[in-house]
Amino acid sequence: MKPYKEMSKEELLSLKAELEKEFEDAKGKGLKLDMSRGKPTTVQLDMTMGIMDALDAESDMNAENGMDTRNYGLMDGIPEAKRLFGDMMGGVPAENVIVYGNASLSIMYDTVSRCMTHGVLGSTPWCKLDKVKFLCPAPGYDRHFAITQLFGIEMITIPMTSEGPDMDLVEKYVSEDPAVKGIWCVPKYSNPQGISYSDETVRRFAALKPAAEDFRIYWDNAYAIHHLYEDEQDQILEILSECEKAGNPDMVYEFVSTSKVSFSGAGVAAFASSKANVEEVKKFLTIQTIGYDKVNQLRHVRFFKNLDGMLEHMRKHADIMRPKFEAVLRVLDQELGGRGIGEWTRPRGGYFISFDAMEGCAKAIVAKCKEAGVVLTGAGATFPYGIDPKDSNIRIAPSYPTSEEMAAATDLFVLCVKLVSVEKLLETV
Amino acid sequence: MKPYKEMSKEELLSLKAELEKEFEDAKGKGLKLDMSRGKPTTVQLDMTMGIMDALDAESDMNAENGMDTRNYGLMDGIPEAKRLFGDMMGGVPAENVIVYGNASLSIMYDTVSRCMTHGVLGSTPWCKLDKVKFLCPAPGYDRHFAITQLFGIEMITIPMTSEGPDMDLVEKYVSEDPAVKGIWCVPKYSNPQGISYSDETVRRFAALKPAAEDFRIYWDNAYAIHHLYEDEQDQILEILSECEKAGNPDMVYEFVSTSKVSFSGAGVAAFASSKANVEEVKKFLTIQTIGYDKVNQLRHVRFFKNLDGMLEHMRKHADIMRPKFEAVLRVLDQELGGRGIGEWTRPRGGYFISFDAMEGCAKAIVAKCKEAGVVLTGAGATFPYGIDPKDSNIRIAPSYPTSEEMAAATDLFVLCVKLVSVEKLLETV
DSSP states (O other): OOOGGGOOHHHHHHHHHHHHHHHHHHHHTOOOEEESSOOOOHHHHHHTGGGGGSSOTTSOOBOTTSOBTTSSOOTTOOHHHHHHHHHHTTSOOGGGEEEOSSOHHHHHHHHHHHHHHHOSTTOOOGGGSSOOEEEEEESOOHHHHHHHHHTTOEEEEEEEETTEEOHHHHHHHHHHOTTEEEEEEOOSSOTTTOOOOOHHHHHHHHTOOOSSTTOEEEEEOTTTTOBSOSSOOOOOOOHHHHHHHTTOTTSEEEEEESTTTSOTTSOOEEEEOOHHHHHHHHHHHHHHOSOOOHHHHHHHHHHHOSHHHHHHHHHHHHHHHHHHHHHHHHHHHHHHTTSSSEEEOOOSBSSOEEEEESTTOHHHHHHHHHHTTEEEOOTTTTSGGGOOTTSOEEEEOOSSSOHHHHHHHHHHHHHHHHHHHHHHHHHHO | OOOGGGOOHHHHHHHHHHHHHHHHHHHHTOOOEEESSOOOOHHHHHHTGGGGGSSOTTSOOBOTTSOBTTSSOOTTOOHHHHHHHHHHTTSOOGGGEEEOSSOHHHHHHHHHHHHHHHOSTTOOOGGGSSOOEEEEEESOOHHHHHHHHHTTOEEEEEEEETTEEOHHHHHHHHHHOTTEEEEEEOOSSOTTTOOOOOHHHHHHHHTOOOSSTTOEEEEEOTTTTOBSOSSOOOOOOOHHHHHHHTTOTTSEEEEEESTTTSOTTSOOEEEEOOHHHHHHHHHHHHHHOSOOOHHHHHHHHHHHOSHHHHHHHHHHHHHHHHHHHHHHHHHHHHHHTTSSSEEEOOOSBSSOEEEEESTTOHHHHHHHHHHTTEEEOOTTTTSGGGOOTTSOEEEEOOSSSOHHHHHHHHHHHHHHHHHHHHHHHHHHO
């Protein structure tokens, strides 16, 4: 394969003509595919239908502590759900866990919102401060950035390395700037790169010396058990105990959910933190709600039973997800390998493949794909304020279409990458 | 019956001795009853167990618009649930409804919290203002007052009349003071008095001329369909359309839930308002959550089918609640009628009976009851800041114990009322 950059103007022009013809043909196929969101496919949702029978009209509706899940009470969740979610987070004790309703994103929003109005463990409410900043490892999760943006929090982009965020930069900002109150992290199979934080990265996080007493690590363990392979699985250190060991017990808020384990539209989410942080949140919960859906918590525990049951279930998810990831990677390798016009990740879990095009090409590639019927996540979405300074990163979400559709969509994608890259190169030769 | 106030000192002293003996006997019975919270009893929860079979592993999980309730999407709820909740609120169009997860209290908290950080339709966020005030008709719901207190909002007590809040006062405060941003209302079978707002009251609400553009009526329609009798039911005017007619379409936030229809621990809650307000909330929801539990919404609609199904179900609740209310009222009438030491309400729906003791007696009565094993809602809880200026109001919640237990608990209650009243009267004779 000849790298595009080594081609002469004539070669590029002739290639462009060829690609343009291919693109016109592709448009004619009338594709209509969505690779934009990390959304489980119907087959995956069907796999969980057994949960609908986990409780029926004859079921004992009491939690293991004898509390009736149908009635008021138990603001912080039923004990067996606290245990299950603690296990899911890598062995967090149940007393450090609070179980919520559907959607961990709501817990994150709620947490930031509470900091705005009430601060953290007695600190000044953020809405009374001139400036509040968050560190945003990027490419990252667009919905994290949307929350901090909504609250007017200044977002500072932190580049990602293959071991997690650039920790030199993180340490510098956190220790020097008291306006830095948080950092968004997806520590395992990160969104969108599929990177898992190395042990050294986690330990450096745990050992941070924040200038702000109310600095917290927002640890969104969204893909804690979302492996693609049985034999090659990433494992990360359990952050709460690492922080405790490092003398920073209160420095982490951890979030987790079953959105991509059971149902995205009817799962259960949980929060974990130190004793002091959990006590503070519970104090608010007694005012904020009369309790989250405990019957759905019970339904989940009765269906999965324990972490082993959950992991067994996740193997079925992996069997569906793996071929889709492989279909994408096969096309990328075959069509773009050695051409020097893009790089991509090979995650061992999670929901995304991250693609870096040549600088200044991402928006044009996404637009071209759309023109021919394939919807990708908007270019820039993986960066704070939706602005990718290099206009390079594209998030590929292979979960929703079938493997065949994924292959077809990726064929179109690589075609658009080639075409846009050639056009870009022609601007300068 | 001789009113206590007409008794001589000697009569009072002899009565006191008699009552004290009775009280010692009562303590010996080792009662252990809870009349403190409006909590459905197990029989009521059992009545709803059919809902657990409304969906099973074989069910079609699509909403009527074809959306898969198990997946992401439909942030504002499934269409059939929006319709059902609109009907429950007295005929609010589905497009004005947003369906949430369990607990309407969370929606109210969330609403106040959003006003604090972002204001209302572009107004100044409340956290940037020196002073924010809420009107609090009292006696009222303690958890409403807890929310506004948490956010440092100044609460102004508004006396209740038999037709609702004192509207002369409400009109005065709302039209004159731009710091007044809201009023807490339970318009039907109010908590704790069971008062339903008269048509005139609702119309005066709809015609308010607020000094603050971001003033809203927080209309907690918690007992919209919670009648005790088939033949005597209160009906209130539908507030959204009244406000629209009066030229104040955006002035109301309405809240409702199935906490006391299906399960308190696993129900569905909803919000309704004008088009502009609903649009604003939806804008936040896209950032705040990936969606509420749509499967539970579907489960509710499949079980109840429509408003008629819900009303039919509420008749069964009434059959359980009515005898308990009547047991309490029978004892109150018999033991306290004509004695001049207390007044009480005779609600036709809702969850509470409100009792007004002689001034300065409520705390002592609640303490005496507790001493003998009957837990009542803390005296003062029905007023802002937990302070009843007259120390007179006591909320009786008859739902959780059985009718027999309720009769026994009320026997003790009236004994404590008599004893504390005699002691009070002896202070001044």
